[in-house]
Structures are given as structure tokens and as C-alpha cells.
Amino acid sequence: MGTEGATPERRTTRSSSSLSKPSLDAPKPPLSTRPSLPNDLLFSDEPLSIDTLLSNFPGRGAQVLEILRLIGPPNSPMLPLLLHGGVSTGKTSVILQILHHINRPFVYTSCCSCHSPRILFESVLNQLFLHRKNPSNGYLSARRCERASDFINLLRDALSQVTGSPRGKKSKLDGNGEMIYLIFDNVELIRSWNKSSDILALLFRLFDILNIPEVGLIYISNAAPDAYYSMAGSVEPVGVYFPDYTVDDLFNIFMLRSPANRKLYSSFLSVVLKPFFRVTRRIDELATAFDPLFQKYCEPLADLNLVPDESMKRRLFVRLQPHLSASLNETFRVPSECSFEANKEGTCSKKGNIRKLSGRETSNELDFHMSVSAKYLLISAFLASRNPATLDAALFDSTGGSNNRKQKKKSSQAIMDQKDEMAEEMLLKGPGSFPLERLLAIFQCITSVGEGTLEEEQLEDGMVIESGNVGLMSDVLLQLSTLCNANFICKSGSCPLEGSTRYRSTVDEDMALKVHRQVRDVFVAALIT
Ligand SMILES: Nc1ncnc2c1ncn2[C@@H]1O[C@H](COP(=O)(O)OP(=O)(O)OP(=O)(O)O)[C@@H](O)[C@H]1O
Incomplete structure (x- = not known):
């Protein structure tokens, strides 16, 4: 029942x-x-x-x-x-x-x-x-x-x-x-x-x-x-x-599932957990990867009750290493693709929606076409969701960001310190929602900084997609609606006081960085990372 x-x-x-x-x-x-x-x-x-x-x-x-x-x-x-x-x-x-x-x-x-x-x-x-x-x-x-x-x-x-x-x-x-x-x-x-x-x-x-x-x-x-x-x-x-588990939490969680020989399993975990932790913290993904790896780890052992000494641990590790790399690649590759598929289809799959990656060996390629203004808009939404609105004044100036490179040199240390302090808090809260006005302000700021880059990209592509900042701004609402339909940005209800719609970025840092690599703007990179 x-x-x-x-x-x-x-x-x-x-x-x-x-x-x-x-x-x-x-x-x-x-x-x-x-x-x-x-x-x-x-x-x-x-x-x-x-x-x-x-x-x-x-x-x-x-x-x-x-x-x-x-x-x-x-x-x-x-x-x-x-x-x-x-x-x-x-x-x-x-x-x-x-x-x-x-x-x-x-x-x-x-x-x-x-x-x-x-x-x-x-x-x-x-x-x-x-x-x-x-x-x-x-x-x-x-x-x-x-x-x-x-x-x-x-x-x-x-x-x-x-x-x-x-x-x-x-x-x-x-x-x-x-x-x-x-x-x-x-x-x-x-x-x-x-x-x-x-x-x-x-x-x-x-x-x-x-x-x-x-x-x-x-x-x-x-x-x-x-x-x-x-x-x-x-x-x-x-x-x-x-919150996400720490590596110690995960060690204790997996020790709960450990087979009879706890010492053997513990030595296995001490080898595999840290590299995997950089790729995923999800217990389901870790468990899927660890089960076959543990079998490989045990293969050379005639007696599974044996308590491995240091030299035995080293031999087991050396033998496991090639399988470890292959498994790491597999774990890294599959869910990233799932996550993207989920976004593309506008569905929010139960297990594939949010990745907490700290690995940086990601491909620079996006597997889909996106206009330049959509890329900047996606980055703007990511920044609006990840940074508190109170930081906007420090990160973006009122001239639309044209002075930001200079200003950043002067105050970058102070801003970065402030960012670090807030980063942890923001991480705990998850991506926040923001009003359209804030999104447009950030968009205007970073596109005015990225104008040079934009021209380069237009020439590279061999066709003119948009002409300068005016062109970028003119279809921004259209791009916003496209990004919402593709689930890269979602509407998160309307503010009861203002009555206006609020938005939230659904992309993770990995995706934001890929998009940034395509627009190659230093200022944006400093803001994302
Ligand atoms: N602290 C823990 N100790 C032991 N097992 C855990 C712990 N946390 C999660 N698990 C195991 O991880 C798996 C996923 O847990 P669960 O489904 O409760 O997570 P969830 O947060 O509800 O996930 P989702 O958001 O996908 O619904 C389960 O097998 C659960 O037993």
C-alpha cells in the first residue's frame, strides 16, 4: 500500500x-x-x-x-x-x-x-x-x-x-x-x-x-x-x-557500508575517496564507482580477511591506479552529460540536475549553439544568482562597467576579500533569485566591457551576429525568454512586495566557465571564479 x-x-x-x-x-x-x-x-x-x-x-x-x-x-x-x-x-x-x-x-x-x-x-x-x-x-x-x-x-x-x-x-x-x-x-x-x-x-x-x-x-x-x-x-x-558532505563525512558513510574486512575497505577508501571527491560528492555516484573498484582492489588477495600492511597497500594501489583513472573519467563524463541533457530538455532530472564540481579539466566546448548576447546573459544571470546584490556596486560601476578594468586593478584585492567572505555564505544558501532590472544592469556592465571580444568573435564566426552593445541590448528580452525555455534560467515566482517576476540561474559553475571561455572576457572570469 x-x-x-x-x-x-x-x-x-x-x-x-x-x-x-x-x-x-x-x-x-x-x-x-x-x-x-x-x-x-x-x-x-x-x-x-x-x-x-x-x-x-x-x-x-x-x-x-x-x-x-x-x-x-x-x-x-x-x-x-x-x-x-x-x-x-x-x-x-x-x-x-x-x-x-x-x-x-x-x-x-x-x-x-x-x-x-x-x-x-x-x-x-x-x-x-x-x-x-x-x-x-x-x-x-x-x-x-x-x-x-x-x-x-x-x-x-x-x-x-x-x-x-x-x-x-x-x-x-x-x-x-x-x-x-x-x-x-x-x-x-x-x-x-x-x-x-x-x-x-x-x-x-x-x-x-x-x-x-x-x-x-x-x-x-x-x-x-x-x-x-x-x-x-x-x-x-x-x-x-x-549541506554537501565533507570528505570525512563520506569516509564515515562508506565505512558504514563496508564489507567484513573494515581495515581493507578503509585502506581502499583512503586511496579512492580524495580523487573522487574532486569530481563528485554524490553518494549514489560514488557508490556506483566504488563497488567495481573495490573488487579490482581485492583481486590479488587470496585471503579477503587479510589486514594489509604498508607494502601490500602500495602494491594494491599500483594495481588499482589504471582502473581508478578510467573510473574517474567515467564518473566525470556521464553525469555532466546527463546534467546538460536535463537542462536542454527543460526537465529537471532527479539525479542529474545539480553538480558540485571542483575539477577544472573541463572541455571548452559547448555542445550547442548560443548567440553571443545569450552567452553574456547566461553569465549575467549566473553572477546575479551567485553574488549578493549588495556586492553589485563594488563589482559593477554606474557607467555600465566601462571603467571596471581600471577600477578592478585598484580595488580588486578588497573586492576579492569581500567575495571570499560571501562566497561561503552564498554556497550555503544556493543560487538566489533576482529581478529583471538587476540582470539587465549586470548584462549591460559586462557587455560594455566585452565589446572588443565580441567583435573578435563575430569575425571568427565569419558573420555579424550583433553589432555592438546596442545590438546586444535590443534582443535581450528575447534571449532571456529563450534561456528560460531552455531551463538555463528559471522564473522563481514574483516578489510579493514589488509584484515583479524574479529569476534564478540554474547553471553550475562548470557551465558558466565554459560559456565564459567562449566569450573570453577577463573581467567576467574574475567575477565567476
Ligand atoms: N549521512 C548518510 N549516511 C548514510 N547514507 C547516506 C547519508 N546521506 C545519504 N545517504 C545515502 O545516500 C543515498 C541518497 O540519499 P537520499 O535519497 O536520502 O538523498 P536526497 O538528499 O533525498 O537526494 P535527492 O535530492 O536526490 O532526492 C541513500 O542511499 C542514502 O541512504
Whole structure:
């Protein structure tokens, strides 16, 4: 039951005992699935102890404790939560194991397998109605839940049955209501659905719309909270950020999965982890690369229980080295292409959207054609998303940047220091949104600096694409719309105060650098890196 919306291979059936509070005499029937834990360590229906929970997630202690604090005791209402961070940072597995630990009922729906509002609505309702569509619970098999109003009505009915909260009345948590959590995973994918803003607005306003304190809402997203800030109702979700793992975190995470011989696996990790860390920090990608490499590493060993000494480690390493390079190339190549494909198709693939690369051996080639002004616009959007607006005055002058080369020489050290300080903060927050005016101002600034380069490129190409800055500016809105359609820039809702649309760059540093290499502007390079 309740597998719609969930990634099927991750879930097993949740037992009824795990769904009702231990204090209740008669356990309620199951509501949704107990997920099989993604690291395959825990399948037990017994609640997890806090120690087990924490030890299952190296590097996530702070997030686990923070979420537990925000969820609170069994009968206390909670504010909606938004768990956000990069791909494979443990958001889903952490929240599911937390619910296993606190042993409370929940409904889990992943937008990865929904594709449309109807499937999303029905996934939630199916879990709540135990897949029984019949007249007695008002959920008819012939009826498709297409409309938001139907969804809300049916959801209220189902929730009031589950929580004991009176239908249509504002209930007060008095210890009798059963707390239930609705989890919506990968909500960033909704942004590529039809009428995405309506459905996002509905989901993020459920707290206000339902007004049932026994319902806890938990959203999980790869995108940062301000992608949704205009969607939230009067109550904005409380954000919990899942940063990328450090190399030590990854070592501890992989040691959890280690085979019988921990010393052998540890010596293997000490060889492979650092080079791979420069290419990817994603656990799924690392695991895919490490499994065959570990087999290669062990091949010369007759006894797998052997504890390798230093000379043995060296021999194993030398033998592994060619496989290591090949595997590194493979890991580097495949996801970069996936990531680009995802962008090109305007889809936001679950595993291929955000790459945190620190490797610099990237090709200078873009596999597609883009006009010069589109390239500058893409770079401008990247800068606007990555740099706080407060730095603009320091980075770009009011003359449109024509004095920037000189100014940069004088104050580059101060600016770079300021940039360094802010870089870390920006990295933590993820790409920010910006208004059109700011994008145009940056665009104007960097195109006026890059005019010489532009002419060169036009001659190289053998045709005149645009003539100077005036030409660049004239079709900038057209280019913006093209970049939005190609998903290099996305609209991130409108500012409630100004009412104007805001944008966000979706490209990573690697892509921005490739584009920059094509326009070859020193000033831009200094800004990006
Ligand atoms: N700290 C950790 N310790 C052990 N395993 C982890 C940890 N973090 C993530 N994993 C494992 O990495 C894999 C991906 O985790 P998960 O799906 O929870 O990440 P996510 O942030 O929800 O990813 P996405 O954004 O793609 O949905 C799972 O197999 C999970 O068990």
C-alpha cells in the first residue's frame, strides 16, 4: 500500500504497529508504507533508537536533532518544514528514519513519480484511504481527483478520520488527536509541470488551507527556499539545510557500508575517496564507482580477511591506479552529460540536475549553439544568482562597467576579500533569485566591457551576429525568454512586495566557465571564479 509516489524499490510495507502511537490500545490500520531504508541497514518495524538513528547518518547529526526539535513531542503542532540541499545529501532518508524513530504515521509522496497534479493528489489520498475507493469514504473509484478543490475536500475528510480532528472545525490539539505527517519529496520537479505555480501555491498553502494542527507538513527540495517564497501562505516553511558532505563525512558513510574486512575497505577508501571527491560528492555516484573498484582492489588477495600492511597497500594501489583513472573519467563524463541533457530538455532530472564540481579539466566546448548576447546573459544571470546584490556596486560601476578594468586593478584585492567572505555564505544558501532590472544592469556592465571580444568573435564566426552593445541590448528580452525555455534560467515566482517576476540561474559553475571561455572576457572570469 501507499507505494504511489514513492520510489518503489525503496519501500516495504509498514506494519500497523508502527503507525499508531504506542500509547493507543487499539492500533490503527496502516496508512502508508514504511520505507526500506536507503542504506539498507534497517528494515525493522521496531522504532529506531536515537543512537541508531544518529549513527546511521554520519555528518547529519545536526540536521537530525534540528528536525526532531522542530517536529516536537507527539501531540504538539508544528510549522511546515522545508528540507533542502543538493542531490543525495540524505534529505529523504533522514526524514523517513526520523519518522521511524518517533514512530508516528506519515504519508510519503515523491514528485519524481507523479508527473501531474492528479497523480500527486491520488497518491496522497490512496495512502490515507488505504486504497479503498468507495462511497462510504466519499472516495469513488470512478472519480478522478483532478481538481484542487476535490483534493482539499477529500484530504480534509481523510485527515479528520485519521487524526480525530472534527471536520470543518478548527481543532485544538488536546492530546487526543493523532499527529500525521504529509511528506512531499522533490517538490522542485513540480516547477516543470503544467500550471506549476498553481500546484506549488496549493501545496505550500496547505497549512493555512487545512488548518488542522494535527497535520505536519514536510517538503523536501533540491532547490533553495526562495524558489518557493512567493508560494507560501501566511506561514512560511521553516528551512533545514542539508549541506554537501565533507570528505570525512563520506569516509564515515562508506565505512558504514563496508564489507567484513573494515581495515581493507578503509585502506581502499583512503586511496579512492580524495580523487573522487574532486569530481563528485554524490553518494549514489560514488557508490556506483566504488563497488567495481573495490573488487579490482581485492583481486590479488587470496585471503579477503587479510589486514594489509604498508607494502601490500602500495602494491594494491599500483594495481588499482589504471582502473581508478578510467573510473574517474567515467564518473566525470556521464553525469555532466546527463546534467546538460536535463537542462536542454527543460526537465529537471532527479539525479542529474545539480553538480558540485571542483575539477577544472573541463572541455571548452559547448555542445550547442548560443548567440553571443545569450552567452553574456547566461553569465549575467549566473553572477546575479551567485553574488549578493549588495556586492553589485563594488563589482559593477554606474557607467555600465566601462571603467571596471581600471577600477578592478585598484580595488580588486578588497573586492576579492569581500567575495571570499560571501562566497561561503552564498554556497550555503544556493543560487538566489533576482529581478529583471538587476540582470539587465549586470548584462549591460559586462557587455560594455566585452565589446572588443565580441567583435573578435563575430569575425571568427565569419558573420555579424550583433553589432555592438546596442545590438546586444535590443534582443535581450528575447534571449532571456529563450534561456528560460531552455531551463538555463528559471522564473522563481514574483516578489510579493514589488509584484515583479524574479529569476534564478540554474547553471553550475562548470557551465558558466565554459560559456565564459567562449566569450573570453577577463573581467567576467574574475567575477565567476
Ligand atoms: N549521512 C548518510 N549516511 C548514510 N547514507 C547516506 C547519508 N546521506 C545519504 N545517504 C545515502 O545516500 C543515498 C541518497 O540519499 P537520499 O535519497 O536520502 O538523498 P536526497 O538528499 O533525498 O537526494 P535527492 O535530492 O536526490 O532526492 C541513500 O542511499 C542514502 O541512504
